Amino acid sequence: TPLTKLRLAAAMLEDGSNEELQQSMTRNIEAIDATIGQFLDFARAGEGESAQPGDLARLLRAIAADFRAQGHAVAEKLETLPGFAFRPVAMRRLIVNLLENAVRHAGQGIAVHCARDHGTVHFSVLDRGPGIPMSQAEKAKQPFSRLDRDSAKPGAGLGLAIVDRIAKLHGGTLELLARDGGGLEARVSLSIGPERTPGY
Template identity: 35%
Template sequence: ELRTPLTSIRGYAELLRKGALDDEAGRRRAAERIEHEATRMGVLVDDLLLLARLDQGRPVEEAPVDLAGVVTEAVDAARAADPAHPVTLSARQPVMVTGDAGRLRQVADNLLHNASVHTPAGTSVQVDVGRSNGHAVLVVTDQGPGLTPDEAAHVFDRFYRGERARGRPGTGLGLSIVSALATAHGGRAYARPGAGGGAEFVVELPLGPSAAPPAPSGTMAGHDPELGEPARR
């Protein structure tokens, strides 16, 4: 993963050094490609460093966090970044957990980015946040091609890319980071086929100590009915 952008940077730099690009437009394109590949490599290095820290068991920040509020911000950003994938949010606020708000935002961002990259333009994404069985639950449901049993079992593995995903952009670390951050917060992440097709990506986290008991009515797809009527956006 690191070798590919490095090879590209080296190749374009060599062309510039040898003066092989005679016109200004060609030199500008080469410089842009170097910048693009360097940015891509920087993202990959940052992701690898984060995973290394989590592997070492370094604790995440522990503070009260409203998961519903964090996910709402991520959904707003995803809508602005990718209007081709309509996102519907169903959340009952607040859903309090204990953890690092920035890292939990990264979990939501990565799940939404995954849905954007691996599903056809025009298909919708459903995001649910609530409580179930004593946990805070985030579910992102897409309308893409779904997951085979093997893909569902390995989709959170580092650098894993299913057959249908190998031609798409990405490092293969986004979902690995989701899983590692969920574990660091005392929870878990898993994937399963969506009830109406597509795939569901689920993150479960322990509820924070200030979380109020949920109302007895309401349901959440794939979970026990422990939610009140959610607010939809």
């Protein structure tokens, strides 16, 4: 494939004869790879996956731990949630996208929260970055939409669109809110029906 050929060409430059070119090629390959990955994630978005009973709080905790292992400070405020059915691979993609977004645009004050409010589960990824104008919140969720702050950064503008699509696939919603004290709160709300005790 073209990407494979580019990777091979970059590898052939690893003798140090043109280190600047090699690094530039590597960065561009990684950017192309990430963009293709976003297109594939958007195309799939969990629609072919079956829902199964799971523990959302446990999944949030595990993904937050993965990000901490990569050197990112991620705080947690996770309540015990009732078991309910969701698509585990798609839900993982949703949470990872939100955390990657927080790391990319803020890099500080990142936290993961979840709570139950009667028949609805809310979970959020919060940060202390510059946030976004609330007038652009809906635009930010549209496919291929890139805000002014993102114009110089790689990507296809699909990260939040994927999150929104997966949330809707689960009968839920994605809200982008101004965080108290500054920053952004990306909140997903899922209706799980009447309250149930943990254990499904």
